[in-house]
Amino acid sequence: MTKRHVSLPAEAEEGLAAFLEQVDERLSGEEDTCEVVRDTLVDLFGDRDAYERWQAGGDVTPAERVRLQGYDPCNATLESEYYAEKDEEKFKRSKHLQWLWRQFDATPMADNIEFALRFRGMLAGHLFAEAGENLRLFKGISFTYGHNIEIGDNTVIHDDVHLDDRGKLTIGDRVSISDSAHIYSHDHDIVDQTAIENFHTIVEDDARVTFDSMIRAGVKVGENSVVGAKSVVQGDVPAHHVAVGSPARSVKVKPGWETVAEPVADKLENRAAERRVEFELPDDLDDFDEFDRDLTPPDVEAPEAED
CATH class of the missing domain: 1.10.486 (PCRA; domain 4)
Incomplete structure (x- = not known):
């Protein structure tokens, strides 16, 4: 130590x-x-x-x-x-x-x-x-609400980390999240950015999410795994694996854990759909597009405006 x-x-x-x-x-x-x-x-x-x-x-x-x-x-x-x-x-x-x-x-x-x-x-x-025991929460940590976050014991979260809990975010025991990492639990539709989906994102016990990396919504970072610096994780990181790159992929198993880890795969599996967090919008919601855009593709006839 x-x-x-x-x-x-x-x-x-x-x-x-x-x-x-x-x-x-x-x-x-x-x-x-x-x-x-x-x-x-x-x-x-x-x-x-x-x-x-x-x-x-x-x-x-x-x-x-x-x-x-x-x-x-x-x-x-x-x-x-x-x-x-x-x-x-x-x-x-x-x-x-x-x-x-x-x-x-x-x-x-x-x-x-x-x-x-x-x-x-x-x-x-x-x-x-x-909120677990012996948390070390450093300066500049931001979150969406806070009330959708679960953190275990002896976890450290360093400077300027963003914890998005628009969906749900679970972080286990003895986790280390390095400076400037972003962990998301919501995502935007690729066409209509005002349409969002919420997910349950999970970082399991003893995992490390290192400097300036991004964990996409609905991902699970497995037990005792490592996410390399500046990586973009779009699928589940298996337990005991080291994942790096953009998009991240597993490059090896942590030394000494080979007998209990899954084999290294070419691509991380995205299982976010299994962790979707459903929500209901109020009936009296004023539904509007703050950007006032026409989202009709050029090869699709625009719908006629209602009277």
Whole structure:
């Protein structure tokens, strides 16, 4: 093992523990989540005096007002808020917690590793569908909702990883996901990009997804396998295999695992259809194409417009 044990000075540890306990207790209680998030961000950004002055009716500039309002997630919108098929009840809370996660990463404290890992680990317990023990969640991790993510124990996710849980995303125990990897659980129709399908994407125990790679929706990355840097994985990676390239293919079995691994195949098998996540859209949905395009191919007669 090439890691060292690192700890904060006693006084810093005391302050960190008190802060984590306070936020954890408030998020676990009956308080409005918007208020908990707002208070936490106001204090983390050192804006308590300005916020109380504004609340007391004091003069603030338009820019100050926007900044102070922005600590409250009820005054914010996220891209995933526009997705028609989302679970509205779950999203009400996950939006607020996701806002806290993202804004925390914009504070100087996000670079204090011991502080930040423990804060995100605590927050993951409130946000994710399942959050295991001893998670190491680094800076800049983004996700669609958060509430469709399951992560096991002792997993590490490095900087700037995108975890798309528009469908469902399951990550096992002792998984390592390197910087800038993207793992998707939804896909767009090749003709009409506004038409989407959701899938269950799985990264099994002890797998490694390395730097800047992409896992397509509905893929399963098998137990103890490795996805090489900058690979694009469009089919299932068998357990104990090493997959590289774009599109990725298995190039070998990890040394020592040959007797229990499947033979190396020329092409990874895409089984996403078996992992489709069905959803229903609300009856009163305003169905529109935000791009206002004509999708009729040139050799097909366009349908007549309805009166």
